[in-house]
Amino acid sequence: MLDGTGMPQSAVVIGGASDMARDVLRILAGRRLRSVVLAGRSEPALDVVGRELRALGVESVRCRTLDVTAVASLVPFVSEAVADLGEVDLVLVAAGQLGTATLEQLGPGTISSLVATNFSGPAALAMEFAKHMVRQGFGRIVLFSSVAGVRTRKSNFVYGAAKAGLDGFALGLSGALEGTGVGITVVRPGFVTTKMTAGMKPAIFPVDAETVAKAVVRSLETGREVVWVPPQLRYLFALLRLVPTPLWRRLPG
Amino acid sequence: MVAPRDEAEVERLVVKEPDSFGRFSPRGLGRAYGDAAQCAGGTVVDCRGLRSVLGLDRQRGTLRAGAGISFDNLLELLVPRGYFLPVTPGTRFVTLGGAIASDIHGKNHHVDGSLSAHLENLRLVAPAGTFDCGPVQHKEEFDATCGGMGLTGVVTEATLRLLPIESSWMVVDTERAADLDSCLSLLSEEASRYRYSVAWVDGLARGRRLGRSVLTRADHALAMDLPVDRRRQPLSYRAPRVVEVPFASPLSLLRPATVSAFNEMWYRKAPSKRETQLQPLATFFYPLDGVGSWNRLYGPRGFTQYQFVVPFGAERALEHALEKLSGGRVASFLAVLKSFGAAGAGHLSFPMEGWTLALDIPLGVPGLPELLDELDVLVADAGGRVYLSKDARLRPDLVPAMYPRLAEWQAVRARLDPAGVMSSDLARRLGLAGPVLPSTRA
Structure with missing residues (x-):
């Protein structure tokens, strides 16, 4: 059950080994978190996070391997996670893959895989959990979008386009869930220094995973629907959206 | 439903x-x-x-x-x-x-x-x-x-x-206490002399003024306590009219600055020496009921209450809690402090012999969940408890204690x-x- 300050006791985390998810879990473990299902592609990486969470006092941790692009495995995964936890207070969808934007490497396979990892897989999981949460009468689903989806550009346009899809899906789902007691949070981080961006040149206003995690936890407390990290990006992108295309394409980064 | x-x-x-x-x-x-x-x-x-x-x-x-x-x-x-x-x-x-x-x-x-x-x-x-x-x-x-x-x-x-x-009136004594110590000693003094006693504490006062408060203590007025013109109908009672707050404020109007100003004014207004007056029942018992939907003043996130009790002898924990709350600048209108008598028979009944403090907590204030978690531990360690009826966020692991x-x-x-x-x-x-x-x- 979520408490009056939005803190969960049980959570499912998809992309459970990601830096941002891990930092969110560290904070929640110090609050009310008691049982977690961690899902991701690499079981050893999940185990590392699981061990840390147990050390932080989380009573029940289950790690399940999951490939969000394997459509047939999604519904069984949700049923198992629900059976593991009973009530699901929070679902955090942090799966994502930057992939490539090199034209030569982009074929039907790479494109559909990037779209499945960043959009259709997370969207399908959010949908399944949302249906369960509507039945239980409460819950919150946090989805990681990205400023890359606010206006796409050449350096990561497939990733950006997929995140744009997820962002739009999440906001629409949020509207559809009004009055059910189930809430959606869309997180739009800028450049985050994580495993995914290792070796890249930081863009404007870079933040670390912990800063994003703090903003996510804060959004649970306030119930905010859209969270920009850092918050200045909201205003920066309000302007960037208006920049004429020729100029936009010449901006660095 | x-x-x-x-x-x-x-x-x-x-x-x-x-x-x-x-x-x-x-x-x-x-x-x-x-x-x-x-x-x-x-x-x-x-x-x-x-x-x-x-x-x-x-x-x-x-x-x-x-x-x-x-x-x-x-x-x-x-x-x-x-x-x-x-x-x-x-x-x-x-x-x-x-x-x-x-x-x-x-x-x-x-x-x-x-x-x-x-x-x-x-x-x-x-x-x-x-x-x-x-x-x-x-x-x-x-x-x-x-x-x-x-x-x-x-x-x-x-x-x-x-x-x-005998009447629908209260004989109310009002006086100020400059700090927590004097407030507690006034509340303990001949604890049973008044049937009703409560202290309204300024939750934002710090340092030497920590716990400054206005005490109101009262008994039901006897018919002979009333002025002659009221004695003919000593029991007349009309529920006070309720004035509605018309709509939810888009943001919380009760912020540290406004609340602090209110608390200051309200403390200054109270008499420094004990003063006795007659008040209608509803004025004494239900001061907030006059404003309908007053919760709307807290803005869209709303608020909760935090009420705890610690046994007599744990005054240090009470002081510590007040310090944390006033230091955290958690805008609280007035906190209510009073002493409880012996516990009743209910298994999960809240009251136990000691001091109880209740205060409004606007939700959504940064750092508040952590602050309240610290208070939970402080209260549990002092042998006290938090009131379930007002709770929305207590640490579940502390409930059995x-x-x-x-x-x-x-x-x-x-x-x-x-x-x-x-x-x-x-x-x-x-x-x-x-x-x-x-x-x-x-």
């Missing part, structure tokens, strides 16, 4: 066909601060239909009434006839059933105890059957139900011993509701009815 109109309908809901409703939780006026009468994914049983007055015995001074009747209605009935509620909270918008489920206390707890001490009987419709219980017959069921947060069954009616009064009779209560509850259909968000969040976790670990 279902709204039964009589006991037969409650019995049908609770005993005969509970399966068709999933888990459910009884609700009175729905004014609780926390989630005690919410039941996500289940059914709320709206008990306001059970509001008949079943008998006023003027010889014995007792009242039998349906559990859905509000204190507001009871006051209109009782005061003109020379009776008052034996225990009343700071609002008259609660039902009798809700008051029993919280085993409410009032400003007279140090003299009169909590509500359960004044109940002769209550009728409990539990999934296991209907019980007429009281301090003698079915005492276990009675003790589990008083303060039982509505989790033992639905209370349909109760018989209450009333307090005879704060409520040492929890296991006893759970045993009675398991008998009354073997299938576990009575529930609430509060019960699920705190694991009151037993652990919610799956038993196996990966």
Whole structure:
């Protein structure tokens, strides 16, 4: 059950080994978190996070391997996670893959895989959990979008386009869930220094995973629907959206 | 939501066909601060239909009434006839059933105890059957139900011993206390000299002014205390008009700056030396009820309350808590401090001998969840507890320490509701009815 300050006791985390998810879990473990299902592609990486969470006092941790692009495995995964936890207070969808934007490497396979990892897989999981949460009468689903989806550009346009899809899906789902007691949070981080961006040149206003995690936890407390990290990006992108295309394409980064 | 109109309908809901409703939780006026009468994914049983007055015995001074009747209605009935509620909270918008489920206390707890001490009987419709219980017959069921947060069954009616009064007026002494020490010593001094006593503490005052407060202590006025022109109708009572806050403020109007200014003004306004005046009942007992939907002033995130009690001797913990709260700049209107007398019989009843502090907490303030978690630990370590009726966020792991009779209560509850259909968000969040976790670990 979520408490009056939005803190969960049980959570499912998809992309459970990601830096941002891990930092969110560290904070929640110090609050009310008691049982977690961690899902991701690499079981050893999940185990590392699981061990840390147990050390932080989380009573029940289950790690399940999951490939969000394997459509047939999604519904069984949700049923198992629900059976593991009973009530699901929070679902955090942090799966994502930057992939490539090199034209030569982009074929039907790479494109559909990037779209499945960043959009259709997370969207399908959010949908399944949302249906369960509507039945239980409460819950919150946090989805990681990205400023890359606010206006796409050449350096990561497939990733950006997929995140744009997820962002739009999440906001629409949020509207559809009004009055059910189930809430959606869309997180739009800028450049985050994580495993995914290792070796890249930081863009404007870079933040670390912990800063994003703090903003996510804060959004649970306030119930905010859209969270920009850092918050200045909201205003920066309000302007960037208006920049004429020729100029936009010449901006660095 | 279902709204039964009589006991037969409650019995049908609770005993005969509970399966068709999933888990459910009884609700009175729905004014609780926390989630005690919410039941996500289940059914709320709206008990306001059970509001008949079943008998006023003027010889014995007792009242039998349906559990859905509000204190507001009871006051209109009782005061003109020379009776008052034996225990009343700071609002008259609660039902009798809700008051029993919280085993409410009032400003007279140090003299009169909590509500359960004044109940002769209550009728409990539990999934296991209907019980007429009281301090003698079915005492276990009675003790589990008083303060039982509505989790033992639905209370349909109760018989209450009333307090005879000669007038609808209060003789109120008001004075200021410059800091916590002087406030506590005033509250302890001849604790039983006044029937009602309470201190309103400035939750934002710090340093040497920590705990500065205005004490109001009172007794019911006798007819001879009234001025001559009032003596002809000493018991006249009209419920004060309620002025509504018309819409929810888009942001919280109660911020540290505005609240601090208000608290300053209100402290300065109070007399520095003891002053006596006559006040109507409602002015003394229900100062906030005059403003309808006042919660709207807190903006869209709303607020909760934090009320705890620590035993006498743990004054240091009380001071520490006030320091944390004022240091955290958690805009609190006025905090309410008073002393409790001995604990009652209810298994999960909140009051215990000691100091209790209650304050409004606007939700959404950064750092607040962590601050309240620290207070939970402070209170538990001092041997105290947090009030479940006002809670929306307590640390579940501390509940067994704060409520040492929890296991006893759970045993009675398991008998009354073997299938576990009575529930609430509060019960699920705190694991009151037993652990919610799956038993196996990966």
